[in-house]
Amino acid sequence: MALIEVENLVKEYKRKISGEGIKDALYHILHPVYETFRAVDDISFSIEKGESVGYIGPNGSGKSTTIKMLTGILTPTAGSIHINGRIPTKERIKNNREIGVVTGNRSTLYWDVPIIESFRLFQKLYEVPDNIFRKNLEEFTEIMGLESLLHVPERQLSLGQRMRCNIAAAFLHNPKTVYLDEPTIGLDSESKRRIRTFIKKMNDERDTTFIITSHDFQDIEMLCRRIILINHGKVVLDNDIEKVRKDFDxxxxxxxxxxxxxxxxxxxxxxxxxxxxxxxxxxxxxxxxxxxxxxxxxxxxxxxxxxxxxxxxxxxxxxxxxxxxxxxxx
Amino acid sequence: MSRIRHYIDLEKAYLYLGVYTLKEYPLDSIIWIISIILREITGFIGVLLIARSLDGINGWDFYAICVLFSMAMLTESLGQSFVDSVWSIGSHVRKGKFDTYLTRPAPVLMQLLGSRCNFQAMSTFTMALVILIYGWEHIGIPLTIGNILFVLEFIICGTILNTSIYLAFNSLNFWLVNSGNVAELALTFRQFSKYPLSIFPKLIIGVMTYMIPFGFVGFYPASYLMGKTDWNVPVLLPIVMLIVASAAGLIWRTGMKGYNSTGT
CATH class of the missing domain: 3.30.70.1650 (PDO, CxxC motif)
Structure with a gap:
């Protein structure tokens, strides 16, 4: 069985329709009308250990919704997800020990305390043994140039520095799979380069599986061997990136x-x-x-x-x- | 068993971060401490003035009111110190912040409660203890082991009960994503707990005893200490706490199940 198995995945959101104008608005308070919106519409794929997959598509195509279901944040409306044989929403805590999540527009670190203190909390949270923690910290610090950042509170860091720290944090517990939702959004080229080098290294050396969504195709071309393209919640293309290039170029x-x-x-x-x-x-x-x-x-x-x-x-x-x-x- | 040890370790790590935050902003902490002490004192003076002008409220003299008021303050300040983040459920829902907690290997409620500590509130806790001892002495409540154990029981169960009520109210934010803070309603009800409940109409006494039992974070325990009630409060208190905590847990869990994140 593959590491990640997704079958006929569907996610529907209910949206309240509110009319225009006060009269309609008042009417809809008493008679709420809902429309269902299919963010993810019958998606299936499977990903093997060590793969690096670019999950791409336009804004609003259902990328983040899929990632949120894979990470157990959202419960699918229909279909199934198995990560390492587990259903993420059913065995949340067990699944979470083996994954790392990075979201480009959200930081998981603590705003007021030095980065190293956040890292130490994560060490407790994921029960990382001291020697592994120290070894990882040393290695990540070197690759991403965190040396001067570790003792500074997050609030004093720039966006790029903060993101580098967030990415390091997601790998501290040696996760099997890491989900990266637009990790390089809004970053300068130097930060992007360091982040890409780091992810690539983790994938090559530790066989960490990762799924990355990005609108920056340099991320995808540098990091991924396979792309899954979705639009309107459906898979449009799922293939090896070189194959895609040959077929269409x-x-x-x-x-x-x-x-x-x-x-x-x-x-x-x-x-x-x-x-x-x-x-x-x-x-x-x-x-x-x-x-x-x-x-x-x-x-x-x-x-x-x-x-x-x-x-x-x-x-x-x-x-x-x-x-x-x-x-x-x- | 190792699970429990792990959670204790984790809680310690959260508390450590709380202390660290406190010393990052020393001036903030000082202003915080001054302002909450002022807030509590003005509230206290208000109740005392009413008591004095009425020559005691319904058989509750100045010292009895000291005991009542300080007991209610003990639970509130302890809650503020350690578990004040129940009040941020609403903003967590609106900003989709639970996403992060849901991808980590620990219970979401624990991560939420660990996310903010206001140790500054320990200053009002100390103040409450002083007022309690002052009232206690003057009334001449016997200093027996039983009474001391009861105060300890009250501090623990009362804080859990108080927090559970807040948790229940704040969890309503899961359903009312865009409404103002419904939970503030709980604070309005809590105002009643500063006064001897017996002065209020039956309806309010009923609500404060059976529905939103703030009566048990001040009035009933204080009455018990001063021999003003026949109720067996040491037995009732943990029972009420268990019922309310279970109900709050249920509301929280149901809300969390329906949590739909945000659009990003």
Whole structure:
């Protein structure tokens, strides 16, 4: 059995409909009307130990709701979740000992006391033996540069520093699985880099399984081997990230800078599998299908007509691929 | 057994954080202490003035009122010191703060209660003890082992009872996410416990005895000490406490089950 098994998961919220204006509002107090809203609609997947999964989708697609059900905060309306064979809401405390949770917009540390005091409380909370606690603390301090932060109260730290401490806190008890809900939201590139390096290391060296939601595709590309894309509460795509790239990234673009593109433009020359576009008088853009032609052929073809000054080749990154899948431009 | 030891350890860690917070803001703590002492004293003076102008309230003279008032204050200040965070259930629900507690390996209520301590309130606890001893001496309540044990029993059971009532009221916030603080209602009722209950109409006595038994955090125990009641308060008090605590626990648990987090 996989570490995380999710079957036909559904979460519905009841929302009260309140009318507009005072008259409607008063009427609805006496006759409340509810609408049900399906935040998560029949989702199934399974995740093996040591996997790193990017759980992505637009705002309001049901990402956080899924994470909250996986971590036992919310009870599913229907369907089942098994984490290491346990139902998180039924065996909450046992399950919680083996997980770590990081939420980008919420800190779990104590505002008024130095970070190290919060860590010590977590040590008690998770019953971490002294030697493991010390070893982890030392290692995390080094990777994420916490040395100067440990003895400062949380309220005096910047957002990035606070997040680094929160992430370290989530790993102190050697969790089997860590859920990261937008861990890099609002952070600068240095903080993001340190956090990514740290998570990657935990995944590589300790085989910690993690599920990460993020709108930053650099997070996903650097950290995850697999993505699950959801939209409107349903799974749209669940696959290996390299496979997704190969499957959907068949079109590439070459941009030529030339003396003058007139020679090609006027001749209306064409090559099968390539579409040319002429911008101003000195640029040529060629979009080609990687299955039909290779880059060298395109370059050779263009150079027959115009002397080339410069070339840039761009493939689509995973972000554009995802956008295209979501908005059906494929 | 090791579970219990673990929870005691954890509670100690929470208390330690409480002390740490206290010394992080020394000026805050001092202002806090001054203001709660002033608050309690003004309340006390109010009751005393009424007692004096009426030449004692319904057979309760100045010293009897000292005993009553100080006993009610003992439970309240102890609750404020250690478990004041029952009052933050409402804000926890609104801000979705229980999410964090739900992902940790300890009971949510314990984590909530550990999240804030106001040890400054120990100053009013001390003040209450002094007033109690003062009244006790003047009335001449016998200083027997039985009476001392009863005061100890009262401090423990009364604080639990008091906190349970607050917990029950504050747990209503699970259902009334956007309403103002319904729980403040409990504080309004508690005002009655500063006066001898017997002066009130039967309805209020009934409510304060059987429905929201604040009568047991002041009036009945004080009456027992001064021989003003036939009720066997040492036996009744733990029973009332158990009933109210179970009811509060049930309301809390039901509310927690329906907890739906926030949209983030």
């Amino acid at each position: 068949q079109k590439k673009k070459v941009r030529f800078e030339v003396e003058n593109n007139y020679a090609m433009k006027s001749g209306e020359h064409c090559l099968p599998g390539v579409s040319f576009q002429y911008i101003d008088s000195y640029l040529i853009e060629a979009e080609y299908n990687t299955e039909e032609v290779d880059a060298m052929t395109v370059v050779g073809f263009v150079s027959k007509y115009c002397p080339i000054k410069d070339i840039t080749i761009t493939g689509r990154d995973i972000e554009t691929i995802v956008q295209d899948i979501l908005y059906k431009r494929l």
